[in-house]
Each structure stands twice: as C-alpha cells, then as structure tokens.
Amino acid sequence: MILSKATISFVCVLLLVSIFMANLLNIIATDxxxxxxxxxxxxxxxxxxxxxxxxxxxxxxxxxxxxxxxxxxxxxxxxxxxxxxxxxxxxxxxxxxxxxxxxxxxxxxxxxxxxxxxxxxxxxxxxxxxxxxxxxxxxxxxxxxxxxxxxxxxxxxxxxxxxxxxxxxxxxxxxxxxxxxxxxxxxxxxxxxxxxxxxxxxxxxxxxxxxxxxxxxxxxxxxxxxxxxxxxxxxxxxxxxxxxxxxxxxxxxxxxxxxxxxxxxxxxxxxxxxxxxxxxxxxxxxxxxxxxxxxxxxxxxxxxxxxxxxxxxxxxxxxxxxxxxxxxxxxxxxxxxxxxxxxxxxxxxxxxxxxxxxxxxxxxxxxxxxxxxxxxxxxxxxxxxxxxxxxxxxxxxxxxxxxxxxxxxxxxxxxxxxxxxxxxxxxxxxxxxxxxxxxxxxxxLDAGAVFQCTFATLLIINVMPLVILRLQKNPPRYRRSIWNYVHRRVWLLSKIDRLFYPIVLYALYTPLGPWAVGELIDGYVGVIFAWGIIIKGVFLPEPFTYMYGSVQLMFVQIPLIFVLAYCLDTRLFSINVRGIKRLLKNLPFIFLLSIQLLLAYFFWLEYGTMAFLLGPLRTWSVPLSILLWYKICTLPPEYCR
The missing domain is CATH 3.60.21.10 (Metallo-dependent phosphatases)
Incomplete structure (x- = not known):
C-alpha cells in the first residue's frame, strides 16, 4: 500500500513533536x-x-x-x-x-x-x-x-x-x-x-x-x-x-x-x-x-x-x-x-x-x-x-x-x-x-535559546511556504473550503515577482542586517542586530532581540502575507467595487497598517528620532507594506490571469 504525501507528512511532524517533547521533559525533569x-x-x-x-x-x-x-x-x-x-x-x-x-x-x-x-x-x-x-x-x-x-x-x-x-x-x-x-x-x-x-x-x-x-x-x-x-x-x-x-x-x-x-x-x-x-x-x-x-x-x-x-x-x-x-x-x-x-x-x-x-x-x-x-x-x-x-x-x-x-x-x-x-x-x-x-x-529552560528558536521558527514559517508554493506549477484544486481559498490566493501571490521578492527578501534581511541605528544610551549611538547589539565598541549578545524580532514576524510580516493575498483576491474579483464597499474590502490592510504604525511609534518613544528614521525593522516596514499594497491595487488583472 502506497502511503499518501499527507500521511508521510503527518508521521514526520509527529516524530519531530515527539523528539521535541522528549528533550523538553528531560530538561525540566526534577527527579x-x-x-x-x-x-x-x-x-x-x-x-x-x-x-x-x-x-x-x-x-x-x-x-x-x-x-x-x-x-x-x-x-x-x-x-x-x-x-x-x-x-x-x-x-x-x-x-x-x-x-x-x-x-x-x-x-x-x-x-x-x-x-x-x-x-x-x-x-x-x-x-x-x-x-x-x-x-x-x-x-x-x-x-x-x-x-x-x-x-x-x-x-x-x-x-x-x-x-x-x-x-x-x-x-x-x-x-x-x-x-x-x-x-x-x-x-x-x-x-x-x-x-x-x-x-x-x-x-x-x-x-x-x-x-x-x-x-x-x-x-x-x-x-x-x-x-x-x-x-x-x-x-x-x-x-x-x-x-x-x-x-x-x-x-x-x-x-x-x-x-x-x-x-x-x-x-x-x-x-x-x-x-x-x-x-x-x-x-x-x-x-x-x-x-x-x-x-x-x-x-x-x-x-x-x-x-x-x-x-x-x-x-x-x-x-x-x-x-x-x-x-x-x-x-x-x-x-x-x-x-x-x-x-x-x-x-x-x-x-x-x-x-x-x-x-x-x-x-x-x-x-x-x-x-x-x-x-x-x-x-x-x-x-x-x-x-x-x-x-x-x-x-x-x-x-x-x-x-x-x-x-x-x-x-x-x-x-x-x-x-x-x-x-x-x-x-x-x-x-x-x-x-x-x-x-x-x-x-x-534557557530563555535565550527559547527566543532564538521562536525567531527561527517564525522566520521559516514566513519564508518556506511562499518558496514551496512558488515551485508548485499547478494551482491547488478548487474546493469549497476556507483553507483551499487561502491556499489558492497565497499560491497566486507567490507567483507575482513584484510581491514575492520584496516579502521574502525583507524576511531574510531580519536575521542579517541592522534593525536600527540610534542613541541606545544617552550620548552613545549603537546598532541593533538580531544576534546582538554593538555600542561603545562593545558587543552585547542580548538574546531578547530575537523576541523583539519575533513580534515583528508574528504580528506584521506573517499576517501581511495573508492580507496581501486577500487584497489580491479583491483586485481580481471585485474590480468594479467602489465607495464604502471598497473601503471595507481594504479594512484588513488598514488594521495591519495601524499595528505597524503603533509599533513604530512605540520604538520612537523608546529610542528617539534617529533610531526611528534609521529603523528598517519597525519603521521601514511601514512604507514597504504600503508599496506592496499599492502594487496590488494597480496590478492589471490580466497580469494575474
């Protein structure tokens, strides 16, 4: 009997979960x-x-x-x-x-x-x-x-x-x-x-x-x-x-x-x-x-x-x-x-x-x-x-x-x-x-290791599905279910170069490039990376940066993929919608943009104007999201079809 791909995937996931739970129980054992x-x-x-x-x-x-x-x-x-x-x-x-x-x-x-x-x-x-x-x-x-x-x-x-x-x-x-x-x-x-x-x-x-x-x-x-x-x-x-x-x-x-x-x-x-x-x-x-x-x-x-x-x-x-x-x-x-x-x-x-x-x-x-x-x-x-x-x-x-x-x-x-x-x-x-x-x-547990694992997991979730769907030539089969609806729209999103590359490249930037440059201490300019902070010629391997980046991935970048996929669907099948109905169709993006603006504002209060202006993680993600949304709104329907 030939096992289906779903069965093999389920067994692999179950095996990974079992290994994880065994290691966790060993770490927290008090006996x-x-x-x-x-x-x-x-x-x-x-x-x-x-x-x-x-x-x-x-x-x-x-x-x-x-x-x-x-x-x-x-x-x-x-x-x-x-x-x-x-x-x-x-x-x-x-x-x-x-x-x-x-x-x-x-x-x-x-x-x-x-x-x-x-x-x-x-x-x-x-x-x-x-x-x-x-x-x-x-x-x-x-x-x-x-x-x-x-x-x-x-x-x-x-x-x-x-x-x-x-x-x-x-x-x-x-x-x-x-x-x-x-x-x-x-x-x-x-x-x-x-x-x-x-x-x-x-x-x-x-x-x-x-x-x-x-x-x-x-x-x-x-x-x-x-x-x-x-x-x-x-x-x-x-x-x-x-x-x-x-x-x-x-x-x-x-x-x-x-x-x-x-x-x-x-x-x-x-x-x-x-x-x-x-x-x-x-x-x-x-x-x-x-x-x-x-x-x-x-x-x-x-x-x-x-x-x-x-x-x-x-x-x-x-x-x-x-x-x-x-x-x-x-x-x-x-x-x-x-x-x-x-x-x-x-x-x-x-x-x-x-x-x-x-x-x-x-x-x-x-x-x-x-x-x-x-x-x-x-x-x-x-x-x-x-x-x-x-x-x-x-x-x-x-x-x-x-x-x-x-x-x-x-x-x-x-x-x-x-x-x-x-x-x-x-x-x-x-x-x-x-x-x-x-x-x-x-x-x-080791909090630093937990923060790193959380960040890595969210990064993989942000990138891998889009890459896999892009390699998938044929669209998912049409079925009347929410999962299939989302699956098809994200698949289509992954096929559009002007959307796929900015999303993936920005996600890959987060573990590598600087997140902000600013006065981390009064009178001293420092640089924040995922893997630590450089200030006063000293490298501080502060692991909480991973959790800070995880917030961005969890509440901004991953939701952005689904919101843009929804906006893409609106562009394709509701092209003639105008007025208040069109505004309602864009509410998910407006809500997500509000979250981004709020996070950027909080960062400005925490670290000042320089860090706000030179902040790719919090601040620059806002214009990037607006640009991607604008590209979808002006995308010719024939391009997708």
Whole structure:
C-alpha cells in the first residue's frame, strides 16, 4: 500500500513533536537524583550537619529566619501605593518579624518615563528608596542586602557614571560594585548570603535589557566569592534579580561558564532566590523548581503590583519558606517536618526528621498570637506551646508517619481573631511532591535559546511556504473550503515577482542586517542586530532581540502575507467595487497598517528620532507594506490571469 504525501507528512511532524517533547521533559525533569551521583560527598556534608545540630527538639537554638522582597519599582509617575506600602513594610512588617537579613533582589526603582515606554534613571525615585530605609530605621534592626535589577541599570553608560544612583542611594551600593557576599553567624547557624549582579555593562534602555549577562570579570568574581563562602559557611543562600534561565554567561578561554553548575557544585548551597519575572503577571504565583544539581530556585512575585514578600528560615540545617501578601496576617511557616516538595537530599540532614521530638512552627502577626494548633486528620487537634518569640512547638510521634505523604494542618489565630490555615505535606521516607510544569519550564529552560528558536521558527514559517508554493506549477484544486481559498490566493501571490521578492527578501534581511541605528544610551549611538547589539565598541549578545524580532514576524510580516493575498483576491474579483464597499474590502490592510504604525511609534518613544528614521525593522516596514499594497491595487488583472 502506497502511503499518501499527507500521511508521510503527518508521521514526520509527529516524530519531530515527539523528539521535541522528549528533550523538553528531560530538561525540566526534577527527579534527577543528584544525591546518588555525589553520595559520599552528600553523606559527609549531612553527617556534619547532623552532628552539629543534633536532635530536633523544642530548643530555640539552631534557627534563623530572613525576608526577601523583589521588584519594588518605586515610581513617581504611577501607583503611589508602592511607596506608602513599602514604607509600611519597613516601618512595621520588618520590625514585627525581626529577620536576621532582608534581601531586596533588584528593580528597586521603576526608571520608566511618564509615557511608560521611555526608560532612564530617575533620581527622585532613588531618593524615595533611600529615605524610606533611612527614616524607618530598618537598617538598625536588621541587615539590608540590596542588589541591582535590570530597571536599576537602564540607560547607564558605566558603573562609575553619575546616573548609577545605586552607588549613592542603596544600602550596599557604596560598598559593593557588583556581586558580593555577606556572612552571618547567629544562634549557631553560620550562613553566607551570596548576591549575583548580572546587569550588563553598558546598561541599555528598555526593552533590550531583559537578559542578564555575566562577563569574564564577573564570572571570576563569583567563583572567588563561592570558594570563600564554602570555607566560611555551613549554608549558602544565593540571591539575585534574574532567574538562572535569564542569565547569559560569556565564554571564557573558549569554555562555557555554567552558572547553575557553579551554584549547585557547592555542597552548602541550598537555594537561589530571585525576582524579575513578576510571577508572569500573577499567572504563575508559585514559580519554584529544583534544579538538576539538587538545589531550589525560587522566583518571588513582585511588590510592584502584587505586594508580595517572602519569609524563609534555616532550622537545624533545613531550609523552609513561605510567600505572603503584604498586610496579610498571621504569617505561618512550618520548619519541621520539612515540606515534601522542597526536601533536598544530600544538602539537608534529612535523617534528623524521623528522630525529631517536636513539630516546629514560626508564627507572626501584627498583634500577639492567641493560639497555634495542629492536626493530622482535622478531627483531633493539639495545641502548640510557645518556645520563645515566634517559635511554637508540639510533641509528635514520627514513627506513625513512616511511609508516604501525610498532611499536617496548622491553624493560627491572633488576639484580633484573624486566622491562617495551612496544609503542609511531608514525608519521612523520601517520597516527594512534584513541582508544577509551568514554573519548571520558566526556570529550567534557557530563555535565550527559547527566543532564538521562536525567531527561527517564525522566520521559516514566513519564508518556506511562499518558496514551496512558488515551485508548485499547478494551482491547488478548487474546493469549497476556507483553507483551499487561502491556499489558492497565497499560491497566486507567490507567483507575482513584484510581491514575492520584496516579502521574502525583507524576511531574510531580519536575521542579517541592522534593525536600527540610534542613541541606545544617552550620548552613545549603537546598532541593533538580531544576534546582538554593538555600542561603545562593545558587543552585547542580548538574546531578547530575537523576541523583539519575533513580534515583528508574528504580528506584521506573517499576517501581511495573508492580507496581501486577500487584497489580491479583491483586485481580481471585485474590480468594479467602489465607495464604502471598497473601503471595507481594504479594512484588513488598514488594521495591519495601524499595528505597524503603533509599533513604530512605540520604538520612537523608546529610542528617539534617529533610531526611528534609521529603523528598517519597525519603521521601514511601514512604507514597504504600503508599496506592496499599492502594487496590488494597480496590478492589471490580466497580469494575474
């Protein structure tokens, strides 16, 4: 039996999809057993932690807690609540919780113009940030560790330039130029907080500042800080603005610098916390995963729109955390037993949990806590007693929960009657709760590679069908279907030289030629290509350019093919239509032209007049589209027939 072309095509597509899905699932797999690959090293480390901390009881030793806040985006143009509630956070929340450290992981200010498109550092926003921290006295209560985000790096020529207000108005900027480490040894817990500054130099204006870049100098600095931390601390908490999926490392001596490998190869490492993705506008509120090297990566939802912050703790060597909305009380964190999803074999002394004598819970509120009670079945409840401060404990019998997943229910009530109800899954035999798929994709893939693949796919879709149809001599068979109607019109479009060549050549130009020439930083002219940006004699391999080009291909170039094919059909079969009917026939082109004009206008606001005039990607595509439409409108029908 001879297989049809359609069947063969379907099988090939199915095979390609299967290969793609297999590779994707392998990349985002979180069940990779890093502990078994490094069993001896892991056993030595956890044995050391077990010996140091001993049995988990009701003691108030061996526990510390800290806070994280990210993407504050202090702005003088929009949402004054960001400033006032950030002041409440410093004045009240931090002082109620009394954390050892507060991590402020980037985008401290908004740095966007009033039109929300232009971008540059605004000194007044930095003054607000500085004054709130200073006047609240928060740095007298705790250690404030802040680091730059991409918004804090907009339109900055060099680290030493006057516009780099992070140096003068942040807490750590005057001491640490970029990445740094801070040590704390309190309550018998020795921890290093290692901050990664991946902001590229120079700092371009938006949107070409989405991906962080680690140059060779910063790679060496990070390796030095890591080696120092391994010798001085039992636990390393890495923090930064960009997720590891959004950080590009430049090659050094022909070798790739793998940031995830660097983070994960350090046995004391437990977690990398970050921001930047804003929980995808709140659509992915739990953006957490476990990287293949066995450590957690946790993105925190933004303060900007969602007013989120994170409470984290290290208790007897176990890292625990909870994300909470501002002014939502009580705040509850179970530190023993460890949450089943976030257990890290080889990095935490898991063997201590089955031998522990007490359940341990941190509970905070803006008023005094009234009761903390727990249950395993929601029927019989046990009241916890306060050990000291926010730590509440309750005796338990771990041997009753030796296999499988179990749920610990916690109810905390304060003296004003506000209640928090927590469901806490745990296991004592190593059974894990799976991470959600979407966060794994966002945090474990390489964003730059995804942008490149998206751009290449759309480019192929833009060019290949036209080329194939041009090589097809006979027109598609006439059938009464929308697909066949579109197929025939696009086939005809591909046969007309004055339309085919401009469309294809412009699409082929996008991965090769410059997209714009203009002031990408105030006072400095740069050139934007698909594969990177050249400015100040420096080449920045900013992968977000591929996504920027993908927008043009997806919303302009590919639709343009179908709109021109429709206009061609109108020219051939509605040649006598006049007046309002003719206008209605051209509405698809008018709508598409409006989109192009809007994109070009936005580009002008972002990068100025020079980039607008010398912008083949956004600006020049407008007259090209008008020219092609005009050629169709004036095309003799006999030419097509």
């Amino acid at each position: 990779h057993n890093f502990y078994l690959e490094n069993k001896n090293e892991g056993m030595n480390h956890t044995r050391y932690l077990s010996k140091k901390y001993g049995q988990i009881t009701d003691t108030t030793k061996n526990i510390i807690w800290f806070l994280q806040i990210s993407d504050i985006h202090i702005s003088i143009f929009r949402d004054p609540g960001r400033i006032t509630q950030f002041q409440q956070f410093c004045d009240s929340t931090v002082k109620k919780i009394k954390p050892l450290v507060v991590l402020a992981t980037g985008d401290l200010t908004d740095a966007k113009a009033k039109d929300n498109l232009g971008s540059s550092q605004v000194q007044k926003e930095w003054i607000y940030y500085h004054n709130i921290i200073k006047e609240s006295g928060v740095i007298e209560e705790t250690v404030w560790l802040d680091i730059r985000g991409n918004h804090d790096n907009f339109n900055i020529k060099t680290l030493s330039s006057q516009e780099n207000y992070f140096r003068n108005y942040s807490v750590q900027g005057s001491t640490h130029v970029k990445s740094y480490v801070h040590y704390e040894n309190q309550n018998d817990v020795n921890v290093a907080f290692l901050g990664i500054d991946a902001c590229p130099e120079p700092g371009l204006r938006r949107p070409f500042n989405f991906i962080g870049i680690l140059d060779v100098k910063e790679q060496e600095n990070i390796q030095k800080l890591k080696a120092e931390s391994e010798n001085k601390a039992d636990h390393i908490i890495w923090f930064g603005h960009y997720p590891t999926s959004c950080i590009l490392s430049l090659k050094r001596d022909g070798q790739n610098f793998d940031l995830r490998q660097q983070i994960g190869s350090s046995r004391p490492t437990q977690v990398y916390v970050c921001g930047h993705l804003h929980a995808m506008g709140g659509l992915v509120p739990r953006m957490y995963t476990k990287q293949k090297k066995g450590y957690l990566e946790l993105e925190l939802g933004d303060w900007k729109d969602n007013r989120m912050f994170r409470l984290a703790a290290i208790d007897h060597g176990f890292f625990s955390f909870v994300d909470q909305k501002h002014n939502t009380w009580p705040l509850v964190l179970v530190t023993n037993p460890k949450h089943a999803r976030y257990a890290m074999s080889g990095r935490e002394p898991i063997q201590l949990i089955p031998d522990s004598t007490h359940i341990r819970i941190l509970a905070f509120s803006d008023v005094d806590i009234d009761t903390v009670k727990i249950s395993f079945d929601k029927i019989s409840w046990m009241k916890c007693r306060v050990a000291d401060g926010p730590l509440y404990v309750c005796k338990w019998l771990p041997n009753l929960f030796s296999t499988g997943i179990h749920i610990l229910f916690v109810v905390v009530t304060d003296e004003h009657g506000k209640t928090a109800v927590i469901e806490h899954p745990f296991s004592l035999d190593g059974t894990l709760v799976n991470f959600e798929v979407t966060p794994r994709i966002l945090l474990m």
